[in-house]
Amino acid sequence: MSTASTPLGWVVVGVRFLLEMCVLLALGYWGYETGTGGLRYVLAVAAPLAAAVVWGAVVAPKAAFSVPPAVRLVVSLVVFAAAAGAxxxxxxxxxxVAFAAVVVVDTALVYVLGLD
Incomplete structure (x- = not known):
């Protein structure tokens, strides 16, 4: 039985997915709160869209570009850090801080359990 098919594997992968959704929400919230007038709507859409494009191009399981695991890790941490910073x-x-802490723990579990 692979680690991904264990209950712990499912929880770790499920938390990872929720963190990815939180990135989109955090960046959208940042854009809306930071912008003024019509710019707030542009930022509320553009910031999460940019993160989704980067994630889909480099980090996602079926990413558009095949990169070494270390690059995937760095890019994912940069995207998560952008959300925490937002x-x-x-x-x-x-x-x-709570978001960043969950990201660190979940990312460590993803790599320790070989779920990347």
Missing amino acids: LYAVDRPVLA
């Missing part, structure tokens, strides 16, 4: 920038420091 939360911090809109005066949500506790949420930013």
Whole structure:
């Protein structure tokens, strides 16, 4: 039985998916709170869209570009860090730190369990 098909594997992968969705929400929230007038709507859409494009191009399981695992790890951490930074920038420091902590633990489990 592979690690991915164990209950722990499912939980780790499920948390990873939820973290990816939180990235989109955090960046959209940042864009809306940071922008003014019509720009807030542009940023609320463009920021998460940019993250999704980068994620899909490099990090996703069926990514458009095949890159070494170390590059995938760095890019994923940069995207997650951008989301944590966005939360911090809109005066949500506790949420930013909690998000970053869950990212670190989940990312470590993904690599320790070989789920990448």
